[in-house]
Amino acid sequence: MISVAQLFLLSVAVLAMGVAVLWFRQRKISAMALLLWLFLWTGFAVVVLFPKSSVVLAHLLGISRGTDLALYLSVILILFILFRVYVRLEQVDRQITQIVRAVALREAGLEPRESQRAEKIPPGDKP
Amino acid sequence: MKLAVIIPAYNEEFAIGQVIQEVMSANLPGFEKKIIVVNDGSKDKTGEIARSEGALVVRHLLNRGVGGALGTGIEAALRMGADVVVTCDADGQHSPDDIGRVIEPIQSGRADAVTGSRMIDSTAMPLTRRIANHLANLATWVLLAAKTTDSQSGLRAFSRSAAQRIRITANKYEVCSEICGEIKRLHLRCVDVPIKTIYTDYSMSKGQGFRVGLRTLFRLILSKLVKQS
Numbered sequence: 001m002i003s004v005a006q007l008f009l010l011s012v013a014v015l016a017m018g019v020a021v022l023w024f025r026q027r028k029i030s031a032m033a034l035l036l037w038l039f040l041w042t043g044f045a046v047v048v049l050f051p052k053s054s055v056v057l058a059h060l061l062g063i064s065r066g067t068d069l070a071l072y073l074s075v076i077l078i079l080f081i082l083f084r085v086y087v088r089l090e091q092v093d094r095q096i097t098q099i100v101r102a103v104a105l106r107e108a109g110l111e112p113r114e115s116q117r118a119e120k121i122p123p124g125d126k127p
Numbered sequence: 128m129k130l131a132v133i134i135p136a137y138n139e140e141f142a143i144g145q146v147i148q149e150v151m152s153a154n155l156p157g158f159e160k161k162i163i164v165v166n167d168g169s170k171d172k173t174g175e176i177a178r179s180e181g182a183l184v185v186r187h188l189l190n191r192g193v194g195g196a197l198g199t200g201i202e203a204a205l206r207m208g209a210d211v212v213v214t215c216d217a218d219g220q221h222s223p224d225d226i227g228r229v230i231e232p233i234q235s236g237r238a239d240a241v242t243g244s245r246m247i248d249s250t251a252m253p254l255t256r257r258i259a260n261h262l263a264n265l266a267t268w269v270l271l272a273a274k275t276t277d278s279q280s281g282l283r284a285f286s287r288s289a290a291q292r293i294r295i296t297a298n299k300y301e302v303c304s305e306i307c308g309e310i311k312r313l314h315l316r317c318v319d320v321p322i323k324t325i326y327t328d329y330s331m332s333k334g335q336g337f338r339v340g341l342r343t344l345f346r347l348i349l350s351k352l353v354k355q356s
Contacts, residue, residue, distance in 0.1 A: 086349065097195040097298055100187050104199055108185045110206045
């Protein structure tokens with residue numbers, strides 16, 4: 001029989017997968033991210049439905065308890081996500097600097113000179 | 128020769144006026160001097176004071192950190208046609224006489240980049256700062272393979288071609304080490320020149336303390352892991 005806790009966790013997994021599909025349809029996430037997300041939550045659902053399955057996998061890796069394996073995996077996942085967020089933040093930070101720089105130079109009347117611009121844009125490519 | 132002195136400044140209203148006056152009065156024969164103050168989103172009167180002292184003020188709408196400000200200053204200097212670019216701290220810790228010393232190797236064609244090193248004669252430097260600077264040099268060497276006597280110096284000089292080639296991506300203090308790394312990557316001829324450091328209570332309160340230094344190290348390590356784009 002399925003317990004209340006299992007039912008709750010399963011509905012969380014279904015909800016998460018539903019949201020992921022919705023985001024994919026709205027082109028908020030890539031197909032790769034969607035697959036990864038669905039895979040993760042399917043694994044989660046399998047472990048919730050068949051708690052013994054995690055023990056088998058854990059034993060394969062030399063870990064005695066299934067819950068320990070789940071804990072280790074989630075910590076690794078969270079660290080990975082944190083790092084991804086840091087990298088993205090760093091990129092955004094640098095992009096903001098580029099915008100602030102462009103505005104600052106324009107305001108100071110230091111737009112690139114025509115001669116310097118011509119070096120970058122070959123003749124004929126000008127709009 | 129056209130010389131651009133870049134002063135990145137964030138909330139430096141107490142020191143910036145005097146720093147500009149000192150740089151203006153520095154005797155540098157053969158150079159046409161232009162001072163560029165990058166007002167890095169200051170909330171005080173830094174910009175107004177710098178303008179009234181006769182500097183060209185380039186204003187960041189948002190505070191971006193010393194790295195972002197230096198990048199803007201160098202770009203401004205290049206667009207103004209500078210032949211030699213000097214960077215200088217806004218807190219008054221550098222002596223204006225030392226500008227002549229850092230641009231000499233470039234003027235004479237001996238170097239593409241010059242580091243004004245506070246560490247060659249560091250007797251006047253407080254012990255904690257001396258230790259911190261040695262550690263910073265070590266980190267720069269380990270992480271970026273760049274050997275230098277003063278990786279964290281704010282007083283540097285670059286030839287026009289060196290300034291054009293150096294790519295600055297760091298926004299904050301890790302820019303100092305990044306510049307050392309760029310000098311190494313581009314195989315620029317670099318000379319370390321001894322300079323004086325004027326330690327006042329004010330200049331000690333600015334710059335990198337222990338916590339900011341640690342954060343700089345952390346950011347430097349992470350920047351090694353992140354693809355530069």
